[in-house]
Each structure stands twice: as C-alpha cells, then as structure tokens.
Amino acid sequence: MKESFHGTTILAVMRNGRLAVAGDGQVTLGDSIIKHGARKVRRIYDGKIIVGFAGSTADAMTLSSRLEAKLEQYGGNLTRSAVELAKEWRTDKYMRRLEAMMIAAEKDKMLLLSGNGDVIEPDGGVLSIGSGAQSARSAAEALFRHTDMDARSIVEASMEIAGSICIYTNNSVTVEEF
Template sequence: MAPVKIRSTTVLGVYHNGEVAVGADGQASMGNTVAKSNVKKIRKLLDGKIVTGFAGSTADAFSLLEKFEEKLNGYSHNMKRAAIELAKDWRTDRYLRKLEAMMVVADKNELLIISGTGDVLEPDFGIAAIGSGSMYAQAAATALKKHAPHLTAEEIVREGLNIAADICVFTNHNLIIEKPL
C-alpha cells in the first residue's frame, strides 16, 4: 500500500513541561483553491480527556474519529490500546483501508500519531505533527522547546503553527488549540 499523501492542513501536538496541547489551522483546500478558511480540525472526546486532530479528507477523518471513539469505549478509555486497535483495523479492513487521513491523539500524559499504514507512533521529543505544513511546525516546535523552555505547550503549538502558516500555502493562521483535561 502506498503511503497516503496528506496535504491541505497542519496539525501540531506538543508535550512539554508536563502538559499537552494540540492545535490545527483552519484551511480546507480543494486542489490549489482555498475552499474554507475556518474548519475545525480539532475534536475533544471523553468529555475533553482526549484531544484529537486530523489531516486529510474530512469525511474520512470523521469516520476514523467515530471508530476511535468506539475503540476508546471498548477498551476502558485506554488511549494507547484504542489507537493500536484502530490502526490494526484501519490497515486490514477493506473499507477503512481506503480512508485518507491521519490523526494526532493526546491525553494529559501522552501524545500519539495514528496512520492508515498501521502505525501508532509515540513521537520523539514530545512533538507530533501531520499534514502539509507538518515539517515546518515540527521544526519550529523543536527549536522552541530547546531554546525557549519557559514557554507552555500551548504557546509552542501556537507559534509552531503560525510559523508553518507563514511558509505553507495549505496552512492558514485561523488556529484552534485545545488541551486535554
């Protein structure tokens, strides 16, 4: 299976100084055209205990969010176990296998990336980034964690996404940032 090429958004999650924040821009693109500038790509699950961010096809992402929530409920709200089970299903199920999206999921202690190739990644350095502007956001967040350790996770996410929006034409400055409870 060829890797999914996710464009048209940036999602950034950061675990820093004992706190987690996940944010995304609001741009939805259709080809080279901005279709909408204020899409909400961040969702809270389990009464805010888990925050998710998605990149890729919106319809596919919502299907995955529903499946992830089912897995959370089926595995006693254990985020990592639910992520692993979702990734297994995603890779092997005929319908799910065709979905083109990725997710960043976080609770107050952990940050994961879930992909359609069956990967559940615990990112190095507590930084998870997906989407077209992910490398810009990740580089900015890495530098901020290293050189401005006094910043909060939310401040690092905000600045990382703003830097990505300055560089990536598929990312805008309409940000939504959430922290798990």
C-alpha cells in the same frame, strides 16, 4: 480528474505536564482555498482525548468515531484503543481506503495513527502531521529546545510560522489543551 483536498497542519506539544494540540483552519480544493476556518482539532470520549486529523474530512470523522468506539470498548485506554483501531484500519477493506492521519492525545501521552498500521509515540515532546507538518515541527522543536515557553505558546507561535511558510496552512488556528 479527481481534485484532491489539501490544507492541514496539526501540531501537538507536550511540556512540563501540559499538552497543547493545534490545527489550522485552511481547506483547499485544487489551487483554491475553499474554507478558512475548519475545525480539525476536537475532543472526544467525554473530553478526555484530543484528536487532530489531516486528510479527507469524512474519512477523518469516521476514524474519530471509530477511535471513540474503541475507547469505550477498552475503558479509555488510549494505547490499546489506538492499536486496535490501527489493526482494523489496515485489514478492513472499507477502512483501508480511508485517506487520513490522526494525532490522538491525552494528558500524558500523544500518538500518531496512520492507515499503514502505525501507532507511534514520539520520543520528544513534539508531533505533527499534514501539509505544513515539517514547518510547524521545525519551529516547535526550536522553541522547545531553546526557550522556556509553555506548550500552548509553542504551538501558537509554531503554527503562525508554518502559516507564513506553507501555502496549505493558514493562521486561523484551533487549540485544545490539558
């Protein structure tokens, strides 16, 4: 029986011209934690794009590399690059097997990309993926609506809340921001 990897929460918040993307560091195999400090949020394309990924690490790294290649091909246009990647992801025999999701963001835009061909820009300022996505998003939405906290403070507080609720999320958080 193939063991599955779990343990990712990625949260992005855009507020008042600032963007913060956070990811927890926990990776589990079956019912065991095998890593506490994985880095699931990083910058690509000369630091102009922040990506956060959930799913198989090798698959997520493949998607990150392919997105960066699309960004090079389309002059840094994130939306066009994301759409072209999503089309390829959905139609290519090899890529269809990739088990990951990704948030890709630049200073004024954040997108969710999936293997179903989805490229979604949220209506509001909060976006999340992964095992603890609902916990993190719920906390972030409440803080976004009912406080004056900045984007980084919201993602940090929300990830702490998600880490206290979701067994696949920890409090070893990486944050990248614009």
